Amino acid sequence: MGIITSMAAFWLAILVVFVMVNRGIWVFTDVSKSMSMFMLEKALGPPIDFVEGKKGSAATSWIIQGALWLIPASVITFCGLWLSHDPEALHSLSSWGLNPASTSLLTSGFLVAAYGSVGMLLIGSSMHIVPELGGTTLATEKNATLMSFVWTLAVIVMFVAANKPEIAGIKIMPLATLLTSLALIAVIVNMLLTAASRTKKMPLPGWMMIIGMISAPVSIVALAITGSLDSGTGQWLATRIHGPTSLFLMMSGAILYGASRGSGNPLWSRSLAAVTMVGAFFTINPLGLIEGEIASDFLGIDAAMFEPSRNDIVAGSFLLALSLIPIIALSANVLATMRGDDVFIENPDSPGMPEINLAAFMAVPISIGGLFVLTDHLTGTNELTGIHTSLVLMGMWVVFVPASLGAALSIFPEVSGRNVLSVNRSRWAFWLMAGGAFSGLIFTMMADFSDMALLEAAVEEENSMSSRIRVLGSVLFYGAVLGSIYHSLNIISGSFRGSLATEGPNPSSTSISSPYKLTKETTVRKILAQREGKLDTVVVPESSTDMPGSPTEL
Amino acid sequence: MLVMGFVSTMVFLILYGILFPSSELPVISSVLPVFDGVFDSGIWFFILGAMIGVFAILATMLTEATSE
Numbered sequence: 052m053g054i055i056t057s058m059a060a061f062w063l064a065i066l067v068v069f070v071m072v073n074r075g076i077w078v079f080t081d082v083s084k085s086m087s088m089f090m091l092e093k094a095l096g097p098p099i100d101f102v103e104g105k106k107g108s109a110a111t112s113w114i115i116q117g118a119l120w121l122i123p124a125s126v127i128t129f130c131g132l133w134l135s136h137d138p139e140a141l142h143s144l145s146s147w148g149l150n151p152a153s154t155s156l157l158t159s160g161f162l163v164a165a166y167g168s169v170g171m172l173l174i175g176s177s178m179h180i181v182p183e184l185g186g187t188t189l190a191t192e193k194n195a196t197l198m199s200f201v202w203t204l205a206v207i208v209m210f211v212a213a214n215k216p217e218i219a220g221i222k223i224m225p226l227a228t229l230l231t232s233l234a235l236i237a238v239i240v241n242m243l244l245t246a247a248s249r250t251k252k253m254p255l256p257g258w259m260m261i262i263g264m265i266s267a268p269v270s271i272v273a274l275a276i277t278g279s280l281d282s283g284t285g286q287w288l289a290t291r292i293h294g295p296t297s298l299f300l301m302m303s304g305a306i307l308y309g310a311s312r313g314s315g316n317p318l319w320s321r322s323l324a325a326v327t328m329v330g331a332f333f334t335i336n337p338l339g340l341i342e343g344e345i346a347s348d349f350l351g352i353d354a355a356m357f358e359p360s361r362n363d364i365v366a367g368s369f370l371l372a373l374s375l376i377p378i379i380a381l382s383a384n385v386l387a388t389m390r391g392d393d394v395f396i397e398n399p400d401s402p403g404m405p406e407i408n409l410a411a412f413m414a415v416p417i418s419i420g421g422l423f424v425l426t427d428h429l430t431g432t433n434e435l436t437g438i439h440t441s442l443v444l445m446g447m448w449v450v451f452v453p454a455s456l457g458a459a460l461s462i463f464p465e466v467s468g469r470n471v472l473s474v475n476r477s478r479w480a481f482w483l484m485a486g487g488a489f490s491g492l493i494f495t496m497m498a499d500f501s502d503m504a505l506l507e508a509a510v511e512e513e514n515s516m517s518s519r520i521r522v523l524g525s526v527l528f529y530g531a532v533l534g535s536i537y538h539s540l541n542i543i544s545g546s547f548r549g550s551l552a553t554e555g556p557n558p559s560s561t562s563i564s565s566p567y568k569l570t571k572e573t574t575v576r577k578i579l580a581q582r583e584g585k586l587d588t589v590v591v592p593e594s595s596t597d598m599p600g601s602p603t604e605l
Numbered sequence: 606m607l608v609m610g611f612v613s614t615m616v617f618l619i620l621y622g623i624l625f626p627s628s629e630l631p632v633i634s635s636v637l638p639v640f641d642g643v644f645d646s647g648i649w650f651f652i653l654g655a656m657i658g659v660f661a662i663l664a665t666m667l668t669e670a671t672s673e
Binding site for chain 2: 119122126129130133137139140532533540544547548
């Protein structure tokens, strides 16, 4: 089955799902709603009583666990980068039966970051964003909170499976798939029930999150029905659609909401949001792993040889190139929303905003890099696959992680009721994480290029320069580890004793402290741009009321 | 308390050395060889830093949850 046929099946399945979500399931709608609610709560028996069901508890639980997963994800990735230049560094662990290698650590670090951090942060954010945009509450907070622990268990199993694929003859990765699927289906049903009880038209970011979530299992079902999963091309496509497309859509919804919420500006363009949503489905996302082997590992099937036909190469390259349209649309929309109508980025110090800014800014260049590497792989040239790992890690640590973390940080006060402990610590954490990940992975990529050049020149001697650059790269990446710890500490401390989110903003003076010498006429905007004064006029939306209006008495 | 603990530990160690010369310390001398060759790479200092961070988070959670 070719790429176009498989993609057509996926498009059709998504279309059917979208129509059904909007129009219900004929006469079964009410029955299915009550049955689903029963399955999510009462049917689970005593375990459901272990978790609390107050408003925001599910989102808080997912976000805190997602932030905590950043630490193992960054530590494992750091160890993987270190072992690429010093393979014997952790040999003492062999006395405990562990033999970590650079490749397995980098893969497991990537998976922990994708599923543990990004996945949990985005799902947690969606548990606030979808009800908020739909003017309703989450269908069941209890089940969503409980599922966060199932998901965490799945990530632990995934980490074990990436480093030790078989234990006692049993493949471990399918177990992780089973657990993630279980939790994801519960979350999807929860989201659908929430969307069904919406009281107003839901804006696109909400739909992006719901459909993005649904697209992950739907893509695998569609590929299985078309019989593509046995082929190398089908497994490659499964890797592309299941992970990057799904996460990209959820990330888009989260950062569009986060950028608007954090800056106080309305969404810059709904048309661009629609282009992002539709484009993400109709194209093949270039971010993420390039090989289909990981899909076969997850599904517990044999890996097939990747042998795309000429038509597959043409169609795949075309759809990959088209994917830049939704990515550029998203980037432009987020950056313009953050900027608003003037030259300033609103609330630049607000936790989450720098992360969203970084992700929106870096999404385009990383995607272009991914497009080159994937097209190179698809055509069988494989001249650029040497930088694949560094590029994938960069996509994860400077696009997906900052985007999901930024969105989560910007909504954290609303879901937990408290702000993060310190804005200053949040800023430090951003610079450590962004600087460490970007510079560390750039140096690693330089070493990759150096190795590729020597390999092409058939030089047999060991490349000492590459090794030295890799040392620098791994040490710099440690900044991401420190940033993760800072962020987690800030969120956890904030959830206990951060300032209350209900507290109003501090009124500030509008006086200009130093004399501002004018040589000609000027505008208030220019004075403010010189940081000579503050004009913190806060516009607070009026609370709505159901009381009927009456004429004003004179 | 800390000073008292430190002084009493030193006293016991010196006493043990006098009473049982040329014999190894119980428990400690069996545990230490486990760590032979562990810190022979710079990566362990970085891992130690991350572990301190993780313990700081655990300590924060415990103290915040149990404080008034």
